[in-house]
Amino acid sequence: MTATIPFSARWTRLATGIATAAAVVLGAAAETTPATAAPRATTASLSAVSATYTPAQAKAKLRAAGITWRSSKNCEDKNRNGCTSFQGIRRTTVDGVISLRRASRCPIVVTGAAEIPPHKTTGTFTHGKGYKVDIALNPCVNRHIPRHARKIGSATWAAGSVEYLRESNHWDIKYKGSGSGSATPATRAWPVLRSGARGHAVTTAQQLLRIGADGRYGPATVRAVKTFQREHRLTADGVLGAATWQRLAPTLRSGARGNAVKALQTQLRRNGARIAADGAYGTATAAAVRAFQRGRQLTADGVTGPATWQRLLTAR
Structure with missing residues (x-):
């Protein structure tokens, strides 16, 4: 007589199989869920995987959009100063840089991504957590960003949930949108036109x-x-x-x-x-x-x- 497997055990094994398959399909490294893990923990693991790209995925997406990257020490170690790492980069961050490239038609060179040093490590929207990138200054980008975002500080502009800070040798861009890739558009007033206006x-x-x-x-x-x-x-x-x-x-x-x-x-x-x-x-x-x-x-x-x-x- 065949033994009947309790429903709770069958559910746990099924959830484990789903989590493992999802990690393989997405190309992300995921820990194997223990057989005793609750379904709720498995769901959280899937959410975490779907919010980020692997370094290979991020580089493939950027390369296809005509975006390049560089580091001062020619390395990709997330924990080493002078490297440019895409480890743990959020999907919305990569997609946001690509949108900037398409909208501006400017050359984009990423000089900083998800590495930790020498960036700020406290707070939610940090480089180390994958929310920010640095891009090199160039005349095209330097014109485009101020024209298409509202100024909120001496060297800071915002458009929706994206913030642009111009530093001495690069733009520091923060993408605060949700994991779904959505972003709240910046409020813009309708133009007021009257006699004598042109354009x-x-x-x-x-x-x-x-x-x-x-x-x-x-x-x-x-x-x-x-x-x-x-x-x-x-x-x-x-x-x-x-x-x-x-x-x-x-x-x-x-x-x-x-x-x-x-x-x-x-x-x-x-x-x-x-x-x-x-x-x-x-x-x-x-x-x-x-x-x-x-x-x-x-x-x-x-x-x-x-x-x-x-x-x-x-x-x-």
Whole structure:
């Protein structure tokens, strides 16, 4: 007669097998869960593995994005000063650096990653815990970061949950996003446009209003804004502020067509997207929106809502 294995023992063995298989698939070194370990401990181990890349995975991802790295002593020891180590680097940190590379189109050289010395070791968001990287200064990056983040200190900028500190010979970048890779977008005010204004935001407003788009906020634009405001029961002062923008800039997604889509495509092209401004929200436009969103720490869903419009209109 075959002996019956108690359910608790079968569950423990199954959980152990799952944890071991996951570690192999992810390419991460994981300790074998003892046969007596509780299922709760196994779940925690899986979460820890999924939050980080192995050094090989991190380097492969960076290399594929055209990002290089170096160390002053040409080493990768996490505990040795002068090394650049990717041991324990968080996925959101690596993915964040890649997003910066794609959004800026700047050369990126990582000079510090998850090594401990000589970095600060106290606190949650440290190099040693995989939340930070250092990248070398260069004119392209030095222009891009201040233009696309808000200044919060004498040499510090922030965009969503990412903080950029400019030091003497590198940028120290802290990625505080959750393990899922999400990040809260930085709050941006809608541009306020009035008679005499010029620029790309004026052009977008004119396209949305379906009038001649010359980028100049003249009498015809003032009249069109006033008409739109009256139709939507807004104060008809001819000034294009937050309340008017929120009515004027619609939420757009795949399948949409018309002047609003053309206005969106024009803004995306201004930010480097290689797409046609044909007024059709197809796969190329959706992909361009997602790329822009990733570069600005927005939810990369390919849908153009208020947050994406704000970032497009305020990007320099």
